[in-house]
Amino acid sequence: xxxxxxxxxxxxxxxxxxxxxxxxxxxxxxxxxxxxxxxxxxxxxxxxxxxxxxxxxxxxxxxxxxxxxxxxxxxxxxxxxxxxxxxxxxxxxxxxxxxxxxxxxxxxxxxxxxxxxxxxxxxxxxxxxxxxxxxxxxxxxxxxxxxxxxxxxxxxxxxxxxxxxxxxxxxxxxxxxxxxxxxxxxxxxxxxxxxxxxxxxxxxxxxxxxxxxxxxxxxxxxxxxxxxxxxxxxxxxxxxxxxxxxxxxxxxxxxxxxxxxxxxxxxxxxxxxxxxxxxxxxxxxxxxxxxxxxxxxxxxxxxxxxxxxxxxxxxxxxxxx
Amino acid sequence: xxxxxxxxxxxxxxxxxxxxxxxxxxxxxxxxxxxxxxxxxxxxxxxxxxxxxxxxxxxxxxxxxxxxxxxxxxxxxxxxxxxxxxxxxxxxxxxxxxxxxxxxxxxxxxxxxxxxxxxxxxxxxxxxxxxxxxxxxxxxxxxxxxxxxxxxxxxxxxxxxxxxxxxxxxxxxxxxxxxxxxxxxxxxxxxxxxxxxxxxxxxxxxxxxxxxxxxxxxxxxxxxxxxxxxxxxxxxxxxxxxxxxxxxxxxxxxxxxx
Numbered sequence: 210x211x212x213x214x215x216x217x218x219x220x221x222x223x224x225x226x227x228x229x230x231x232x233x234x235x236x237x238x239x240x241x242x243x244x245x246x247x248x249x250x251x252x253x254x255x256x257x258x259x260x261x262x263x264x265x266x267x268x269x270x271x272x273x274x275x276x277x278x279x280x281x282x283x284x285x286x287x288x289x290x291x292x293x294x295x296x297x298x299x300x301x302x303x304x305x306x307x308x309x310x311x312x313x314x315x316x317x318x319x320x321x322x323x324x325x326x327x328x329x330x331x332x333x334x335x336x337x338x339x340x341x342x343x344x345x346x347x348x349x350x351x352x353x354x355x356x357x358x359x360x361x362x363x364x365x366x367x368x369x370x371x372x373x374x375x376x377x378x379x380x381x382x383x384x385x386x387x388x389x390x391x392x393x394x395x396x397x398x399x400x401x402x403x404x405x406x407x408x409x410x411x412x413x414x415x416x417x418x419x420x421x422x423x424x425x426x427x428x429x430x431x432x433x434x435x436x437x438x439x440x441x442x443x444x445x446x447x448x449x450x451x452x453x454x455x456x457x458x459x460x461x462x463x464x465x466x467x468x469x470x471x472x473x474x475x476x477x478x479x480x481x482x483x484x485x486x487x488x489x490x491x492x493x494x495x496x497x498x499x500x501x502x503x504x505x506x507x508x509x510x511x512x513x514x515x516x517x518x519x520x521x522x523x524x525x526x527x528x529x530x
Numbered sequence: 531x532x533x534x535x536x537x538x539x540x541x542x543x544x545x546x547x548x549x550x551x552x553x554x555x556x557x558x559x560x561x562x563x564x565x566x567x568x569x570x571x572x573x574x575x576x577x578x579x580x581x582x583x584x585x586x587x588x589x590x591x592x593x594x595x596x597x598x599x600x601x602x603x604x605x606x607x608x609x610x611x612x613x614x615x616x617x618x619x620x621x622x623x624x625x626x627x628x629x630x631x632x633x634x635x636x637x638x639x640x641x642x643x644x645x646x647x648x649x650x651x652x653x654x655x656x657x658x659x660x661x662x663x664x665x666x667x668x669x670x671x672x673x674x675x676x677x678x679x680x681x682x683x684x685x686x687x688x689x690x691x692x693x694x695x696x697x698x699x700x701x702x703x704x705x706x707x708x709x710x711x712x713x714x715x716x717x718x719x720x721x722x723x724x725x726x727x728x729x730x731x732x733x734x735x736x737x738x739x740x741x742x743x744x745x746x747x748x749x750x751x752x753x754x755x756x757x758x759x760x761x762x763x764x765x766x767x768x769x770x771x772x773x774x775x776x777x778x779x780x781x782x783x784x785x786x787x788x
Contacts (some may be wrong), residue, residue, distance in 0.1 A: 245661065270788075272636055273636075274632055274635065274788070294545040294548070294551070294638040294639075294640055295544060295545060295638075295645075297545065297636060297637060297638045297640060298543075298544050298545035298637075298638045300636070302633065302636040304629050304632060304633055304636075305627070306628070306629045307629060307633075308628065308629035308632055308633025308634070309628070309630065309633070310562070310623075310625065310628065310630045311628060312562065312565075313562075321554065321558050322637060324546060324550070324551075324554045324635045325545065325546055325554065325638045325639050326543070326544070326545060326546055326638060327543045327544045327545060327546050327549050328543035328544075364633070368637065368638070369543070382590070406689070417643070497752055
């Protein structure tokens with residue numbers, strides 16, 4: 210836990226009901242139930258959770274796109290439900306489904322959006338930086354997923370915002386687009402922008418986020434830096450350290466004979482081993498001694514701590530996907 | 531791409547003035563509408579065909595005035611329905627589907643600016659329609675009463691408001707495919723039987739009793755009154771006002787942005 214220093218967004222006990230839904234006999238469904246978080250200037254804050262955890266709803270309440278049922282939200286110190294054009298001009302939004310008209314062409318569309326701001330960013334720099342010049346004559350309808358995402362990001366940034374919301378920014382990104390987008394996001398963070406993103410991908414959170422909130426069933430169940438969360442996972446297990454040792458060696462070795470059977474030993478492909486569990490220095494000593502005795506030299510050797518994915522599984526009791 | 535191009539430059543500076551945002555959106559929506567081939571057919575080509583058709587056939591004979599004088603006011607009313615109801619309804623329905631309404635309402639434009647922009651676009655296209663239809667009708671011998679222009683244009687704007695409210699109500703509450711079907715079907719039904727192009731006295735008895743209370747019949751009949759006789763019939767104005775206020779209020783209440 211940390212306390213806010215220069216927050217761009219604070220959410221306190223957010224509640225959001227939707228409905229009434231016919232599928233619930235006309236009852237309301239509580240999609241966000243007491244979620245609290247804040248996001249700092251100059252940081253990337255990630256909401257990490259499975260589909261349906263309430264991430265997008267939370268973002269849309271913060272953006273003023275949905276009216277909340279309860280709780281408090283401060284976006285740059287203002288209530289997004291009552292804020293006007295001035296607040297909206299300081300906040301950039303990239304929606305999950307893009308929100309770009311299919312018949313538009315990239316450059317006229319960006320120029321149009323830029324016109325909504327007093328002093329927008331120079332179009333050329335943004336277009337070049339995001340590689341939009343390579344598809345500037347193609348209608349939105351015919352753009353690839355990655356091209357659409359890059360254009361949506363440009364549309365969110367053209368007003369030179371202080372706060373940037375990104376809903377599932379890597380959805381549909383090809384590796385090249387992903388590289389371009391992630392580099393730019395990190396650079397904007399370094400330049401002082403407050404960035405809030407949602408993702409259901411551990412990899413995104415691990416690679417981008419300065420601070421992560423794990424969201425499950427409409428509220429935050431854990432939070433911290435990626436390193437914190439990984440450590441938290443260990444602490445939750447009374448100091449026991451879960452690790453996995455991967456190595457490649459001749460196929461068909463009887464590893465259990467060397468180190469006992471309290472660990473999970475798998476040979477996923479012939480000669481490709483993984484030993485998972487509470488690995489101790491003693492295990493390693495036994496294993497390497499056994500290799501020395503048998504004259505085995507592994508072709509590769511790698512030790513990994515728990516992944517964020519394991520932590521999520523521990524906390525929520527379910528798989529993230 | 532060059533990875534060194536700096537992106538963030540100046541400190542933040544605020545939204546463009548409200549009027550500029552609205553006018554920009556109005557221009558953008560207008561251009562989108564008139565560049566859309568299907569919309570252009572519905573907004574200009576079909577009304578022109580109907581105008582010529584009614585002028586060369588004896589359908590409107592025996593109503594106390596020549597064919598083109600009776601036909602043109604109704605065709606102008608049809609134009610208002612094409613643009614405000616069918617055209618704007620379908621465009622808004624699909625904008626909603628693609629999240630365009632949500633995205634634009636997060637920019638300084640906002641929801642109010644978005645709706646103001648749509649109204650400007652409807653009025654701008656309507657002006658174009660009046661110019662084209664008016665010019666062709668004049669070639670065909672249309673002689674409107676000069677004193678009919680002022681009430682006539684006012685009624686057209688009021689009719690456009692009523693049809694915009696109805697179009698947005700449909701677009702905001704059902705799927706875009708359903709909006710497409712509903713607004714196109716109603717355009718044909720109201721166009722043929724709604725008292726808009728064909729005067730009420732030429733319709734079947736059953737329809738005659740109803741059309742005076744429909745926005746189509748009220749707009750068609752009142753425009754004919756204005757351009758044929760230079761008169762304004764208040765009951766029709768009231769009907770149009772009701773068709774603006776009730777669907778407008780319903781759209782405000784039930785319009786779903788996502």
